[in-house]
Amino acid sequence: MALRELSSLEKSLGLKKSNKYSTQGDGKVPVLQNSKGPALVGLVTIAGHLVREAKSPELLGRTAEQRAVVQQWLEYRVTRVDKCPKEEVKVVLKELNEYLQDKVYLAGNNFTLADTLMYYGLHGIVVSLAIQEKEQYLNVTRWFDHIQHYPGVRHHLPPVVVLRNRVYPGIHH
Amino acid sequence: MALNLIVNSSNPPLGALLAAEHVKGTVNVSVQEGKDTKLHVSDQVQFNDVNSITRYLARVAPSLGLYGSNMLEQTEVDHWLEFSVRRLCGQSKVAPALGELDRALALRTFLVGHSLTLADLCVWAALKGSGEWQAIQASKSGSFRHLYRWFSFLSSQAPFATVGNQWASKITASKAATDE
Numbered sequence: 001m002a003l004r005e006l007s008s009l010e011k012s013l014g015l016k017k018s019n020k021y022s023t024q025g026d027g028k029v030p031v032l033q034n035s036k037g038p039a040l041v042g043l044v045t046i047a048g049h050l051v052r053e054a055k056s057p058e059l060l061g062r063t064a065e066q067r068a069v070v071q072q073w074l075e076y077r078v079t080r081v082d083k084c085p086k087e088e089v090k091v092v093l094k095e096l097n098e099y100l101q102d103k104v105y106l107a108g109n110n111f112t113l114a115d116t117l118m119y120y121g122l123h124g125i126v127v128s129l130a131i132q133e134k135e136q137y138l139n140v141t142r143w144f145d146h147i148q149h150y151p152g153v154r155h156h157l158p159p160v161v162v163l164r165n166r167v168y169p170g171i172h173h
Numbered sequence: 174m175a176l177n178l179i180v181n182s183s184n185p186p187l188g189a190l191l192a193a194e195h196v197k198g199t200v201n202v203s204v205q206e207g208k209d210t211k212l213h214v215s216d217q218v219q220f221n222d223v224n225s226i227t228r229y230l231a232r233v234a235p236s237l238g239l240y241g242s243n244m245l246e247q248t249e250v251d252h253w254l255e256f257s258v259r260r261l262c263g264q265s266k267v268a269p270a271l272g273e274l275d276r277a278l279a280l281r282t283f284l285v286g287h288s289l290t291l292a293d294l295c296v297w298a299a300l301k302g303s304g305e306w307q308a309i310q311a312s313k314s315g316s317f318r319h320l321y322r323w324f325s326f327l328s329s330q331a332p333f334a335t336v337g338n339q340w341a342s343k344i345t346a347s348k349a350a351t352d353e
Contacts, residue, residue: 102322104282109329142280149287164280 002030002043005120008155009047012116013054021046044074044117051113059113069107073114081121089125093137100139104146111150119147123157135168176200176214176233178226179207185340186210187298188257192227192291194332196234224254224295231291239291249285253292261299267306271317278319282326297327301337302344 003021010018022031024041032040032049040046051059061067084092100106106114126134126144134141145162148154178193180186189210193202212226213219220226231239241247260270274296277284284292300306309317310324327333 101318102325104322104326109326138279142282145280146282146287162280166276166279169276 002028004156005117006030006043006046006050008120008157009050009116011155012152013050013056013059014152015050015054042078044078047074047113047117058110059116061107061112062110066107066110066112070112070114073106073118077114077117077121081118081125084125093125093140097137097139100143104143106143115143115147115150116153119144119153120157123160126160127158131163132168134162135166138166176202176212176230178202178204179209179211179213180204180340181208181210182206182343184210185343186223186226187301187336187340187344188291188295189223189226189230190336190340191294191298191332192230192239194336195237195239195289195294196230199234199237200230202230224258227254227291227295238286238288239294241285241290246286246290250290250292253284254295257295257299261296261303267303271306271309271320275317275320278323282323284323293323293327297324297333300324301341 003023006021007018019032022033023029024031029041030043030046032046034040040049048060051057061070080092103109105111106118122140122144126140129137141162144160148157148159178189180190189212190204193204196202209221210223210226211219211221212229214229220229228240231237241250256270260273261267264270283289284296306324310321328337
């Protein structure tokens with residue numbers, strides 16, 4: 001899972017040469033053997049390295065505050081989303097839904113690495129939502145649909161059908 | 174082909190200025206201040222109406238996709254152009270129109286399709302010049318939250334910020350003068 005994600009990320013960043021990854025331990029933590037230095041371990045670490053290699057540092061945030069917010073969501077992705085037990089999924093969605101009410105991207109008005117990795121991480125969850133649930137988590141759905149249509153992001157993942165108008169306008173948020 | 178956009182400096186057409194700002198890297202278009210708003214294409218062809226001007230600019234720069242990417246999107250763009258003129262500009266009560274916009278934006282980042290179109294430019298321009306919308310924004314009432322998100326997202330983008338800083342203050346100034 002993490003390995004396909006990293007190779008999609010390489011393509012979306014426009015990196016020509018793709019790296020070889022291995023995994024470590026039971027949690028299948030990705031490892032990148034670096035020719036210039038020690039091996040890099042962990043999804044977020046490797047992703048951050050790829051972003052710098054692609055010379056797109058703005059994807060890690062433009063200001064000090066934005067960089068902190070990006071790191072926060074990257075950590076949220078690996079600690080909350082990846083290890084999310086079934087009964088916790090709704091809590092995560094509710095949390096995100098409230099957060100995204102007044103935002104287009106996770107870090108505000110700019111697309112960042114946090115959007116890409118959260119999109120990959122949440123894909124399995126959003127795919128399984130019923131239409132009514134997608135509408136209940138309206139802001140998550142809107143953000144997700146925007147990111148899956150963002151140029152070059154989707155790659156290995158199938159598109160999720162999202163209605164553009166509400167079917168259950170009675171539900172309040 | 175050099176286009177020349179002349180804008181009425183006491184009531185600048187924000188939508189046309191935004192469209193010009195977006196296409197300027199693709200099309201050679203200059204902006205001048207004058208008495209009446211007009212897009213000078215050639216000695217035979219000139220446009221006076223803001224929607225005609227924005228439509229023409231979007232069509233001469235097809236690579237930018239400002240007019241949508243298929244027939245359905247083009248029709249949606251036309252709908253919002255009409256909407257901004259009839260329901261938002263010069264109306265005394267815009268609240269019902271704002272409610273409609275808010276519902277339309279619940280599941281959308283942009284009004285039409287997945288990228289910026291004339292619909293966003295013209296509706297943003299109409300709201301920017303609307304006293305009622307300014308008052309709602311200032312009151313922080315928490316209503317029209319989807320519209321608020323969309324409006325501040327666009328306002329943060331470079332072309333919108335440029336046009337807003339350069340021209341929107343003139344609208345407020347001329348409105349204040351007529352109200353007195």
